[in-house]
Amino acid sequence: MQILFATSEALPLIKTGGLADVSGALPAALRAIGVDCRLLLPGYPAVLAKLKYTRPVARFDDLPGGVAARLLESVQPGVGVPLYVLDAPDLYDRAGGPYQDATGHDHADNALRFAVLSQVAARLASLGSPLAWHPDILHCNDWQTGLAPAYLRLSGDLRPTVMTVHNLAYQGIFPPHTLSLLNLPAHAFSIAGLEYYGNLSFLKAGLYYADRVTTVSPSYAEEIRSEPLGMGMQGLLAGKGEHLVGILNGIDTDAWNPAADPFLGCAYTAETLADKSHCKRALRREIGLVEDDTAPLFGMIARMTPQKGMDLVLSIADELVGRGGQLAMLGTGDRDIEAAVRALAQRHPGHVAAHIGYDEGLSHRIEAGADVFLMPSRFEPCGLNQMYSLRYGTVPVVHATGGLRDTVDDGVTGFVFAPAEADALRDAIERVFDLWRRPAQWQAMMRAGMRQDFSWRRSAAAYAALYQSLLGA
Ligand code: ADP
Ligand code: GLC
Numbered sequence: 341m342q343i344l345f346a347t348s349e350a351l352p353l354i355k356t357g358g359l360a361d362v363s364g365a366l367p368a369a370l371r372a373i374g375v376d377c378r379l380l381l382p383g384y385p386a387v388l389a390k391l392k393y394t395r396p397v398a399r400f401d402d403l404p405g406g407v408a409a410r411l412l413e414s415v416q417p418g419v420g421v422p423l424y425v426l427d428a429p430d431l432y433d434r435a436g437g438p439y440q441d442a443t444g445h446d447h448a449d450n451a452l453r454f455a456v457l458s459q460v461a462a463r464l465a466s467l468g469s470p471l472a473w474h475p476d477i478l479h480c481n482d483w484q485t486g487l488a489p490a491y492l493r494l495s496g497d498l499r500p501t502v503m504t505v506h507n508l509a510y511q512g513i514f515p516p517h518t519l520s521l522l523n524l525p526a527h528a529f530s531i532a533g534l535e536y537y538g539n540l541s542f543l544k545a546g547l548y549y550a551d552r553v554t555t556v557s558p559s560y561a562e563e564i565r566s567e568p569l570g571m572g573m574q575g576l577l578a579g580k581g582e583h584l585v586g587i588l589n590g591i592d593t594d595a596w597n598p599a600a601d602p603f604l605g606c607a608y609t610a611e612t613l614a615d616k617s618h619c620k621r622a623l624r625r626e627i628g629l630v631e632d633d634t635a636p637l638f639g640m641i642a643r644m645t646p647q648k649g650m651d652l653v654l655s656i657a658d659e660l661v662g663r664g665g666q667l668a669m670l671g672t673g674d675r676d677i678e679a680a681v682r683a684l685a686q687r688h689p690g691h692v693a694a695h696i697g698y699d700e701g702l703s704h705r706i707e708a709g710a711d712v713f714l715m716p717s718r719f720e721p722c723g724l725n726q727m728y729s730l731r732y733g734t735v736p737v738v739h740a741t742g743g744l745r746d747t748v749d750d751g752v753t754g755f756v757f758a759p760a761e762a763d764a765l766r767d768a769i770e771r772v773f774d775l776w777r778r779p780a781q782w783q784a785m786m787r788a789g790m791r792q793d794f795s796w797r798r799s800a801a802a803y804a805a806l807y808q809s810l811l812g813a
Contacts, residue, residue, distance in 0.1 A: 341807055343370065343377040344475035346461035348454065348484035349438055350379055351592075352417055353387045356437060357643055358589070358724045359482060359506045362556070365592045366803065368419040369796035375804050378473070379416060380464065382457050383427040384438055390417060394425060398470035403459055404523045405452045407431060411460065411470075426460050444675070451514040454542065455522040458487035466497045477502060477807050483512025486546030487522070490534055493549045494525060500810045503550035505543070507721050508564055508571045509647060512542030537572070547576055552810055553584045554803075556722035557743030561586030569719050569742075587803060588746055589722040590796030591731065596707070598732045603704035608733075610790040613783060616708065616733060623709025626702075627693035629666050636776045637666045639710030639734065641703045641725055642717075644673030644696075649716035649739060650681065655762040657684050657692065660769060667692040668706050670699060707732045712772055718760045720744045730754070730789035735782075737768050753789040 349355055351364025363379065370377040381387055388394070394412035401408045409428035416423045426432075431453045436442045439450060447453060458480075463469060465478035465488075479502045480488045489501040518540050519529055529535045534545035547553055555561045563569040565578040577584055598616070599609045605622055608615035620637060624630070629637070638660065642648040650671070657667060669681055669692070678696045685694035695702060707713070713729035715738045722743030726736040730747070736754035738744035750756035757768040775782050 341375045341477070341804070341811070342473065342475045343367075343375055343477050343479050343807060344380060344461065344465055345377050345479045345481075346380040346457070346485040346488055347481045348382060348457065350381055350416065351595075353381065353390050354384055354438060356439070358722065361592065361724055362506065362589055363481065364416070364419075365590065365796050366800060367416070367421045369590065369800035370803060371421060373797075373800055373804055375800075375807070377479075378422040378424065378475070380424045380426065380457075380461055382432045382438070382453070383412065383425045383429075384432050385434075387425060388427070391423075391425070392417070394427075397424075400460060400463070403428075404455045405521055407452070407456050409456065409460065411464075424464070426457060428456060431456060451512075451518045451540075451542075452521065454484040454512065455487050458485050458542070459491050459523070461485055461488040462491035462495070462497075465492055465499045465501075466495065467499075476500070476811055479504065480546055480550065482506050483510055483541070483543040483546070486512055486542035486544070487524075487534075488546070489549035489551075490524070490528065490545040494528055500552075501550045502552045502554060502806065502810065503546040505547070505553065505555040505564070505721065507647075508543070508569070508573060509719075511536070511544065511571070511573075513539045514542075516540060544573065544576065547573060547580075551583070552806060553577070553580055554806065555584070555586050556589045557746045558586035558588065559745045560719075560721045560742035563719070563742060585806065587799055587806070588743060589724065589727075590799040591724060591727045591794045593731070593795045596704075596728045596731055598708055601704055601708065603701040604708050606708065608708075610733070610787050613733060613786060619705065619708040620711070623668065623705050624666075626705065627668055627695065628690065629668065629693055630690040632664075632666075635664050635666050636711045636772065637668060637709065638712045638714055639668045639670075639706040639729075640714040641670045641706055642715070644671045644677040644681065646674075647717055647719060649718050649760060650677050652716045652760065652762055652765050653714055654680050654684060656766050656769060658687070659766065661688050661691045663773060665769075665773075668710060669694045670697075670702055670706055672697050707734055710734050711776070712737060715739070715744060716757075716760060716765050717741060717744060723747070726754070727792075727794045730792050731794070733786035733790050735772070735785055735789065737765075737772060739765075747792075747794070749788075753785065753792065
């Protein structure tokens with residue numbers, strides 16, 4: 341089976357969130373079980389800078405917006421997955437992140453930037469592809485590649501497509517006049533097409549035109565069939581019936597391994613749990629928390645958006661500190677959440693540390709050094725940090741939603757609370773402090789978490805079975 345995996349971010353080249361972790365690991369896991377999966381990524385400067393070599397293999401002169409681009413061939417560093425990079429400097433060679441400029445505003449031409457990516461994905465999957473390699477299936481991810489199934493279908497090509505939703509909150513919505521700029525036919529602007537409440541939605545396009553829709557956990561696949569988590573797409577999603585499935589993400593167990601993590605100056609396993617205290621001490625020193633071995637250290641790492649429930653943590657944080665807890669927070673995002681987190685840290689010097697920014701090394705050191713990990717997300721398609729936490733013996737406290745519900749076993753591997761309100765979180769924290777006072781039971785919970793297997797092998801097998809069934813159909 342040959343699969344083209346089109347995505348807007350992938351480790352170790354470029355990352356803003358969990359999509360990069362998944363795109364960085366799933367293709368390699370598929371290749372390990374005999375599926376010839378290849379990646380397509382935009383040629384952001386960060387991507388091109390990290391590639392040892394690139395070789396031009398195709399040219400496109402008639403892309404939407406009159407854009408010309410080269411297709412470069414390379415390999416994903418570290419894992420050797422064949423990689424196609426879309427080199428279109430007018431669209432991708434600029435400062436800032438993949439989606440936003442340095443001041444946190446969306447790039448003004450995002451519609452064109454990702455329509456072009458989608459168009460190229462569709463061309464590579466079509467009969468008219470300039471490449472000798474022809475994928476059997478085009479696999480798209482999130483709104484950035486959502487137009488690809490539409491382009492393919494609207495050009496009359498029937499090559500099967502899979503659309504994976506990593507987060508329904510990002511829908512790629514643009515005004516209706518964008519349609520003509522993107523070379524999309526007027527007739528596609530309908531409910532049976534890519535129209536969405538009077539606008540154009542890239543995600544809706546993908547959901548509508550793809551043959552199969554997947555999302556990243558079984559619970560989320562159920563939740564999005566209705567309000568509120570369907571976020572406007574519930575009708576379309578419910579109508580997919582069994583063609584909408586949830587496949588739980590895995591984690592990269594080499595990159596996230598407390599026994600051999602290059603970002604740490606310490607190492608431990610379920611058999612040498614006591615050594616985790618070295619990581620805790622080092623973390624405290626690094627971020628300026630006071631030494632106190634009786635204090636449980638709570639960690640939180642997240643994009644600072646309403647999704648992640650930081651506001652819930654903010655509303656109980658003073659009490660948490662009052663009870664002797666410490667808090668280490670890492671994240672970046674909405675300016676008002678960032679400001680509130682900074683203010684919290686200023687109120688509790690030595691007990692709350694906040695790092696506003698993106699720091700991969702620190703994220704590993706918080707996972708290793710913390711005793712408890714907070715993930716009170718209001719919704720969470722899958723969530724990766726709770727799985728990293730389980731692997732690091734860092735007890736997760738999670739809201740009962742999406743992938744959090746599917747990965748944490750309440751009272752056994754962590755604490756699961758509902759509803760997503762401060763009182764429920766407060767009760768869960770109460771239970772954390774109770775267990776913390778009983779070291780033997782605490783360690784049993786740590787070990788139960790560390791025994792879980794979230795490797796990509798199982799997920800890759802599920803994707804392969806889905807591809808197989810689609811080709812058989
Ligand atoms: P989402 O994709 O919604 O952001 P996930 O839990 O799936 O949530 O994945 C988030 C990923 O991004 C994790 O690997 C997490 O460690 C990482 N991450 C998020 N914010 C930061 C940050 N400020 N610094 C370092 N890593 C971060
Ligand atoms: C999204 C979701 C997150 C998921 C990740 C990877 O960004 O918010 O829950 O783990 O994608 O699928």
